[in-house]
Amino acid sequence: MNWKQLFPQFEPGLIEIIEKEAVQRSFNAGDIIMRTGQYIKSTALVLEGRVKIYRENQDGGEFLMYYLGPGQACAVSMICALQSHTSEIMAVAEEDSEVLMIPVQLMDDMMNKYKTWYQFVIQTYRGRFDELLSVVDNIAFRNMDERLEFYLKRYTEKAGKKTIDISHQQIADDLNSSREVISRLLKKMEQRNLVKLHRNMIELL
Amino acid sequence: MNWKQLFPQFEPGLIEIIEKEAVQRSFNAGDIIMRTGQYIKSTALVLEGRVKIYRENQDGGEFLMYYLGPGQACAVSMICALQSHTSEIMAVAEEDSEVLMIPVQLMDDMMNKYKTWYQFVIQTYRGRFDELLSVVDNIAFRNMDERLEFYLKRYTEKAGKKTIDISHQQIADDLNSSREVISRLLKKMEQRNLVKLHRNMIELL
DNA sequence: TTACTGCTGTGATTTCTGTCACATTGTGAG
DNA sequence: CTCACAATGTGACAGAAATCACAGCAGTAA
Numbered sequence: 530m531n532w533k534q535l536f537p538q539f540e541p542g543l544i545e546i547i548e549k550e551a552v553q554r555s556f557n558a559g560d561i562i563m564r565t566g567q568y569i570k571s572t573a574l575v576l577e578g579r580v581k582i583y584r585e586n587q588d589g590g591e592f593l594m595y596y597l598g599p600g601q602a603c604a605v606s607m608i609c610a611l612q613s614h615t616s617e618i619m620a621v622a623e624e625d626s627e628v629l630m631i632p633v634q635l636m637d638d639m640m641n642k643y644k645t646w647y648q649f650v651i652q653t654y655r656g657r658f659d660e661l662l663s664v665v666d667n668i669a670f671r672n673m674d675e676r677l678e679f680y681l682k683r684y685t686e687k688a689g690k691k692t693i694d695i696s697h698q699q700i701a702d703d704l705n706s707s708r709e710v711i712s713r714l715l716k717k718m719e720q721r722n723l724v725k726l727h728r729n730m731i732e733l734l
Numbered sequence: 735m736n737w738k739q740l741f742p743q744f745e746p747g748l749i750e751i752i753e754k755e756a757v758q759r760s761f762n763a764g765d766i767i768m769r770t771g772q773y774i775k776s777t778a779l780v781l782e783g784r785v786k787i788y789r790e791n792q793d794g795g796e797f798l799m800y801y802l803g804p805g806q807a808c809a810v811s812m813i814c815a816l817q818s819h820t821s822e823i824m825a826v827a828e829e830d831s832e833v834l835m836i837p838v839q840l841m842d843d844m845m846n847k848y849k850t851w852y853q854f855v856i857q858t859y860r861g862r863f864d865e866l867l868s869v870v871d872n873i874a875f876r877n878m879d880e881r882l883e884f885y886l887k888r889y890t891e892k893a894g895k896k897t898i899d900i901s902h903q904q905i906a907d908d909l910n911s912s913r914e915v916i917s918r919l920l921k922k923m924e925q926r927n928l929v930k931l932h933r934n935m936i937e938l939l
Numbered sequence: 940t941t942a943c944t945g946c947t948g949t950g951a952t953t954t955c956t957g958t959c960a961c962a963t964t965g966t967g968a969g
Numbered sequence: 970c971t972c973a974c975a976a977t978g979t980g981a982c983a984g985a986a987a988t989c990a991c992a993g994c995a996g997t998a999a
Contacts, residue, residue: 584870592874608860617867640852647845654859655813661866662822666789668873669797669910673956696976705874707957712977728965728976878986901946912987917947933946933995940999947994954987963978969971 532576532629535600536649543643551631556622563606563620571630573603578626579687583619583703593680593703595660596623596687604657607636607650674714676704681724685733693731737781737834740805741854748848756836761827768811768825776835778808783831784892788824788908798885798908800865801828801892809862812841812855879919881909886929890938898936 532553533544553576556562562573565585573580580597582605597603597620605618631639639646667676680700684693701711715731718724725732737758738749758781761767767778770790778785785802787810802808802825810823836844844851872881885905889898906916920936923929930937 584867584874586871586875588875590875592870594870604863608856608863617864641849644846651813654863658809658813658859658863658866659822661863661870662789665797665799665866665870665873666791668870669789670791670793670795698976708977709958709979710956713979716978726977903946913947914949914988915986918949921948931947943996943998945994945996948992950990950992952987952989954985956983956985958983959981961979963976965976966974968973 532574532627535576536645538645538649540643540645543639543646546635546639547629547631550635551629554628554630556626556628558622558624558626560622561619562622562626562628563603563618565617565619569606569633571632572606572636573597573620574629574631575599575601575603576627576629578622578624580626580628581621581623583621584617585619590705591619591702592705594618594664595657596683598687601656602649602653604653607653673704673706673710674717677711677714678718678723680704681731681733691733693733694729695731696729737779737832740781741850743850743854745848745850748844748851751840751844752834752836755840756834759833759835761831761833763827763829763831765827766824767827767831767833768808768823770822770824774811774838776837777811777841778802778825779834779836780804780806780808781832781834783827783829785831785833786826786828788826789822790824795910796824796907797910799823799869800862801888803892806861807854807858809858812858878909878911878915879922882916882919883923883928885909886936886938896938898938899934900936901934 533539539547551574552571556578562580563569575597577599580603582594582597582603584592584594586592603620606620640650641647667679671679677700680703681693685691697711697715698708701708704711715724715726719726723734725734738744744752756779757776761783767785768774780802782804785808787799787802787808789797789799791797808825811825845855846852872884876884882905885908886898890896902916902920903913906913909916920929920931924931928939930939
């Protein structure tokens with residue numbers, strides 16, 4: 530896979546550095562890319578596939594924050610990288626994914642030397658911050674039914690298809706809810722002709 | 735007020751630019767500094783007082799995100815400024831406050847020229863992102879009683895004193911809850927000897 | 940003082956969500 | 970086909986929080 534077409538704006542010198550120093554890694558669906566508490570040694574740039582970023586608490590609760598698709602980077606890994614902190618989130622490959630790992634030590638230099646990199650980082654911050662804001666909005670102001678609709682819509686947008694191939698249990702985990710609640714709400718949505726339910730698959734209408 | 739002592743790390747050239755181009759503004763407690771949907775023309779740097787950053791939704795619901803104290807900047811205004819977007823949050827002075835307004839146009843240049851400014855911006859991003867993460871944690875994983883305790887603790891930390899001079903109604907607004915719920919939970923906390931309740935004031939023990 | 944207003948306390952009721960229990964159904968391994 | 974198991978459907982119940990209703994209380998202005 531030629532990653533350069535994902536970042537046409539990057540200038541030659543920057544591309545050269547990345548080619549020389551960054552490592553491309555493959556992850557299978559389900560693989561953990563970054564774990565809560567782990568020390569961050571590189572910034573992750575998604576080239577292919579889909580990566581799920583979520584928060585985990587001590588009692589085993591999970592909470593989905595957002596997805597990263599091709600051309601997107603993990604703001605947390607950038608922030609941590611720049612300050613050598615440990616991760617506060619989990620990153621897991623939702624599909625088989627290709628990720629470019631850029632060593633921490635390069636970040637500072639790249640930020641200073643390459644305007645396009647600097648712009649990319651700023652843009653990444655803004656993007657993730659905005660997504661986090663809409664997550665806050667949802668859990669602060671919305672009930673589970675609306676949050677579920679938002680979840681499904683976001684999923685189809687990110688995955689680029691109208692079907693959601695996951696179980697009710699997984700959705701419940703992502704929303705930090707319970708399977709029964711999700712099943713019931715989905716049934717109601719089916720009665721309103723918003724979705725069609727199948728086994729391990731939900732069709733958005 | 736001499737703002738320079740708040741930012742001892744800033745290099746001379748940077749200080750000079752800020753002195754020349756930035757405008758210092760005073761706000762009274764309760765004044766709105768930035769409003770949802772407003773176009774952002776400058777980055778806000780708090781010199782004195784306390785500024786409350788919160789989210790508002792269309793039905794009049796509010797939700798406190800965090801406070802800014804002396805030496806802190808609004809990450810949202812930086813992000814928006816750098817990309818000329820409109821604000822997605824509300825900023826209100828909680829106490830009488832002094833705020834340094836740095837025009838948007840200078841940001842790019844300052845980021846490139848002054849390493850200490852660049853570091854300050856990065857540090858601001860990380861700080862706000864972290865706070866937003868802990869906000870998400872709280873509403874996603876905690877019940878109202880724990881959220882209330884967190885709220886009171888954070889308030890006293892930010893205000894630098896053990897008393898909270900606001901009404902139950904205001905707390906309810908900040909937590910997007912209702913006055914009765916907060917009153918009841920506070921009563922329970924009083925029975926556990928965690929607080930002492932007064933009119934318009936709560937004493938943290 | 941009296942009257943008014945805003946803050947606080949508290950019970951009753953309802954809604955939403957989480958939890959438990961168990962039935963049913965789809966699917967793949969053998 | 971049959972068995973095992975995972976996914977889903979559903980009723981009953983519990984608990985947290987929102988809402989409604991109203992009473993008491995503190996401070997303030999006249």
